Amino acid sequence: MTSPTYATYLRLDELLSLQQPLTPAEQRDLSDSERLFIVVHQASETLLSQVLVDLRHIDAHRCGQQCFSQRVERAARLVDALAGQLTLLHRTLRREDFLRFRDRFGTASGLDSEQFKELFSRVRRLTKHGGDDRSPQEAQRLGELGAAVGRWRSTHLELVDHMLGDRPGTGETSGARFLAARLGDVPAGAEPAGAEPAAASSRPDHEDSPDAQPLSSSSARPSSARPSLGHVVVVGGSVAGLLTAHVLADHARRVTVLERDHYEQSPGPRAGVPQSRHTHVLLTSGMNALDELLPGLLPELTDAGAPRLEVPGDLGVWQAGQWISRRNPSAPIMTPSRPFLENHVRRHVLADSRIEVRTGVETTGLLGRPGHITGVVVRDRGVDHGSPQELTADLVVDATGRGSRTPRWLTELGDRPPAEEVVETGRAYATCVFHADDPAEDLRGFYVVPDAEQPFGAIVLPVEGGRWSVTLSGPRGQAPPTDPEGFVDFADRLPHPAPYKWLSAARPVARPVGYRHTANRRRRYDRRGRGATGLLVIGDALCAFNPVYGQGLSVAALNAVALRDVLAGGGAPSAHALQRAVLRSSHAAWTVATGADSPMPGAIGNAVRTGPVARLLNRYLRRLRAHVPSDPVVCAANRDVLFLLNPPHSLLTSPQVLRRVLLRTALPTSRDLPTP
Numbered sequence: 040m041t042s043p044t045y046a047t048y049l050r051l052d053e054l055l056s057l058q059q060p061l062t063p064a065e066q067r068d069l070s071d072s073e074r075l076f077i078v079v080h081q082a083s084e085t086l087l088s089q090v091l092v093d094l095r096h097i098d099a100h101r102c103g104q105q106c107f108s109q110r111v112e113r114a115a116r117l118v119d120a121l122a123g124q125l126t127l128l129h130r131t132l133r134r135e136d137f138l139r140f141r142d143r144f145g146t147a148s149g150l151d152s153e154q155f156k157e158l159f160s161r162v163r164r165l166t167k168h169g170g171d172d173r174s175p176q177e178a179q180r181l182g183e184l185g186a187a188v189g190r191w192r193s194t195h196l197e198l199v200d201h202m203l204g205d206r207p208g209t210g211e212t213s214g215a216r217f218l219a220a221r222l223g224d225v226p227a228g229a230e231p232a233g234a235e236p237a238a239a240s241s242r243p244d245h246e247d248s249p250d251a252q253p254l255s256s257s258s259a260r261p262s263s264a265r266p267s268l269g270h271v272v273v274v275g276g277s278v279a280g281l282l283t284a285h286v287l288a289d290h291a292r293r294v295t296v297l298e299r300d301h302y303e304q305s306p307g308p309r310a311g312v313p314q315s316r317h318t319h320v321l322l323t324s325g326m327n328a329l330d331e332l333l334p335g336l337l338p339e340l341t342d343a344g345a346p347r348l349e350v351p352g353d354l355g356v357w358q359a360g361q362w363i364s365r366r367n368p369s370a371p372i373m374t375p376s377r378p379f380l381e382n383h384v385r386r387h388v389l390a391d392s393r394i395e396v397r398t399g400v401e402t403t404g405l406l407g408r409p410g411h412i413t414g415v416v417v418r419d420r421g422v423d424h425g426s427p428q429e430l431t432a433d434l435v436v437d438a439t440g441r442g443s444r445t446p447r448w449l450t451e452l453g454d455r456p457p458a459e460e461v462v463e464t465g466r467a468y469a470t471c472v473f474h475a476d477d478p479a480e481d482l483r484g485f486y487v488v489p490d491a492e493q494p495f496g497a498i499v500l501p502v503e504g505g506r507w508s509v510t511l512s513g514p515r516g517q518a519p520p521t522d523p524e525g526f527v528d529f530a531d532r533l534p535h536p537a538p539y540k541w542l543s544a545a546r547p548v549a550r551p552v553g554y555r556h557t558a559n560r561r562r563r564y565d566r567r568g569r570g571a572t573g574l575l576v577i578g579d580a581l582c583a584f585n586p587v588y589g590q591g592l593s594v595a596a597l598n599a600v601a602l603r604d605v606l607a608g609g610g611a612p613s614a615h616a617l618q619r620a621v622l623r624s625s626h627a628a629w630t631v632a633t634g635a636d637s638p639m640p641g642a643i644g645n646a647v648r649t650g651p652v653a654r655l656l657n658r659y660l661r662r663l664r665a666h667v668p669s670d671p672v673v674c675a676a677n678r679d680v681l682f683l684l685n686p687p688h689s690l691l692t693s694p695q696v697l698r699r700v701l702l703r704t705a706l707p708t709s710r711d712l713p714t715p
Contacts, residue, residue: 057081062140072136079128083121087154090117094161104174111180118158118187122194129198129395134293135430137202162188198392267611269433272297272415274402277312278381278592279578280438281388282332282599287436288393290606295430296396299420302385306378312440314586316552317470318498318510319380321373324683325593328600333387337373340383344503345375346483350678353483355712357535359490359661361668362713367675370682374484374500376508380592403427405435405445405574409454412573434614436575441556443580458566461644462633463558465515466585468496470552471526473507475545478537480712485538489514489587490664491638495532496587499541506548512587515641518555523547537712557585558644559632565622569615576618577602582625584632593683597624630687631680634660663690665705673699 046052058081060073093110096102102110165181173181268291273284276298284294300311308315321329330337341347348354352369355362389396399420406414406429414432419425437445446456466489477483478499484507489496494514502508511519511529519529526547530539561582564574577598584590601624605612637648638657648656666673676696679685690696 060140069136069140072132073140075132076128076137076140079124083124084152084154086117086120086124087152087158090114090121091154091157091161093117094158094165098161098165104177107177108180111177111184115180115184115187118184118191122187122191125191125194125198134202134395158188194392267606268292270295270431271434271436272430272432273436273438274415275438275440275578275580276300276302276385276396276398277438277440277578278384279440279580279595279598280436281381281384282596283436283438283577283602284394285332285388285391286599286603286606287434288391289603291393291434294394295432296389296394297400297402297415297417297430298396298398299401301398302396306376306382308378312377312381313556314554314591315377315381317377317468317554317586318500318508318589319375319377319592320498320500320589321375321380322589322593322682323370323372325596326371326373328593328596329384332596332599332603333384336383336387340373340375340380343379343383345373345379346501346503347371347373348483348500350486351674351713352715354486355478355480355482355484355537356486356488357533358488358667359664360493360534361708362535362710363668363674364671364708365713365715367671370678370684372682374502374508376502377592379503402439405448405452406431407452407573409449409452410568410571433573434575435573436577437580438578440579441560441583443562443576445574445576445580446562457562457564460561460563460646461558462636462642462646463644464585464636464639464642466512466557466587466639467515467518467553467555468510468512468557468587469519469521469526469554470508470510471523471550472502472548473509473542473545474505474548475507475541478541478712480714482712485541487533487535487538489639490635491640493534494640495534497530497533497538498587498589499538507545509542509545510587514639518553519551521551521553523550526551535710554586556583557587559584559629559636559646561625561629561646563622565615565619567615567618569613572614575614575621577621581621582629584628585636588628588632588635588681590628590632590683594625594628597683600624627680627683627686631683634687659691659700662705663696663700666700666703668708669706670699670703672696 058074058077060070060077062070062073064070093114097107097110162184165184268287271284271287271291271294273280273287273294273296276296280296280298284296288294298311300309303309326337349369349371350356351363351365351367353365355365357363388394397417400417401420402415402417404416405412406416412435414430415435416427417430418427437443439445449456478485483501485497485499487495487497489512494517496512498508498510500508511526511533513519513529513532520526527539527542527545530542533539562576562580564576564581567574578595579591581598582594584594598621601620602617605617605620633646634648634656636642637646637653663673663677667677668674672695676685676690676693680687680690
């Protein structure tokens with residue numbers, strides 16, 4: 040007997056000849072998409088055949104306890120792999136292509152699969168009618184199998200809803216509700232709807248494991264409310280874009296996120312987020328907003344190692360020439376690294392089946408006309424960048440950050456770019472990650488606040504993994520060096536030696552990374568006019584702040600909460616109304632950052648505050664800051680403004696604060712490191 044080769048053993052020639060798209064070969068892209076659709080379904084039927092081999096063996100009572108457990112466990116894993124096939128299809132098949140070739144199916148429907156019918160029948164019999172005489176271990180295994188089938192049912196329903204929406208299905212069915220009825224997800228007798236052959240999962244890139252589950256309750260089922268926004272395209276898949284997609288998914292027929300980078304499964308800096316290597320903070324306001332948007336995220340971050348600190352209880356905060364007393368009331372912040380936080384946010388948001396993400400895609404322009412945006416132009420990133428494609432949308436969201444090209448794209452359409460407000464101090468900073476022991480006096484970090492009299496700053500905070508993120512900043516022309524030795528020596532310029540002494544004994548993990556994009560810049564898209572449609576700008580693309588104040592992540596979360604609140608009012612709010620709501624949610628941070636930067640030496644820009652009123656306000660704020668270190672009332676009020684919990688004008692309207700600032704003499708604190 041001749042020994043078989045790999046090809047003959049698997050009958051590869053025959054196997055690889057079975058994919059025959061109905062789309063003509065000259066329509067290459069569409070034909071290849073249909074071929075993918077066929078391959079995934081053929082692979083699913085192959086996997087399913089093995090599931091049935093095991094279930095038939097069990098159903099025939101041919102198994103002992105060990106055999107039973109092994110075969111049921113294998114069947115459950117194979118069923119999860121079937122759901123993974125749908126996930127793969129969604130991640131790689133464009134919905135637009137699917138809708139173009141689906142009519143070629145005729146009356147073919149995924150509900151025609153005899154193997155799936157047998158699967159449901161056998162699982163129902165095993166789990167519902169054969170459990171009384173099973174051992175506890177066997178009953179547990181059957182429960183796992185039933186749960187796997189339930190996950191497949193839910194995934195299939197979500198996928199068909201994503202691909203079809205309200206469109207009729209094939210096989211004389213009429214939409215996703217028909218499939219729901221067939222799968223037991225709506226009561227018997229409910230209005231039938233329809234189903235295609237299995238469409239696509241929208242589980243995120245990280246969910247390669249068949250055991251992955253949705254991480255937030257909002258991902259379990261599409262919203263029952265009638266969508267009002269149609270198709271939403273979010274350009275930029277970082278924190279601001281992800282949170283916005285999460286909110287809009289409740290009000291859109293579908294949401295597509297376009298991200299230029301490829302997501303990695305584990306946290307790490309991305310080229311498209313140059314600030315990701317620098318120190319980040321979640322202010323109390325940002326923590327509150329994230330807790331509203333993604334319940335369960337904050338405890339998950341804490342469990343995974345994200346530090347939670349009290350300020351100034353855990354930090355040595357130097358402001359106005361003094362240490363702030365650590366005995367004053369304090370509020371919590373979180374200090375995960377940016378990649379760590381973004382990875383967790385992404386896992387929660389992209390667990391929602393209504394959100395599709397396309398990575399490795401570059402947006403190159405807008406579609407539409409002045410005042411009316413109808414989509415975007417995209418191309419795949421790579422050596423040849425691919426050919427441009429047009430993607431239509433009812434709403435385009437720009438979440439691309441400081442480097443936003445929307446002003447230029449509007450100009451290319453013949454529209455006017457938005458007016459810009461700028462305050463630029465020329466401040467530059469650099470960040471380096473260290474391994475080190477905790478500072479003295481039970482401190483968990485330092486924050487040296489720069490001001491007009493003292494222009495050097497430092498932020499030393501713990502991050503996950505037992506590391507420390509250290510950011511040093513200097514005024515125009517005095518940027519921190521980006522070699523480890525020079526970086527540490529730069530800390531000797533700080534107004535107190537404690538951070539430099541601590542850094543001198545620390546061990547750098549890598550070379551420091553510099554950053555110079557520190558201007559406060561606000562683009563007034565809210566002035567485009569009430570009739571402007573189709574465009575919404577959020578996050579740093581709308582309002583970017585000097586990063587030294589640590590507001591960016593929190594403002595991104597506040598932007599999303601503002602959108603949620605406007606949309607919760609019902610109806611279909613205009614793009615103008617949404618834009619105004621987002622801008623309002625950024626206003627406090629803008630006031631804080633530009634108010635602190637305007638008095639800095641060398642500050643330039645059309646939004647620098649000058650004149651008699653500004654000088655009078657600055658005198659008051661200098662007096663207020665002098666009271667912060669020792670006065671618990673003024674300290675708490677100032678901190679609540681900096682943490683975006685109260686509006687800045689509260690420092691001028693609080694009788695308690697006014698009385699203490701104007702009528703009392705500020706008491707100095709010790710130059711020694713503050714004790715708890």
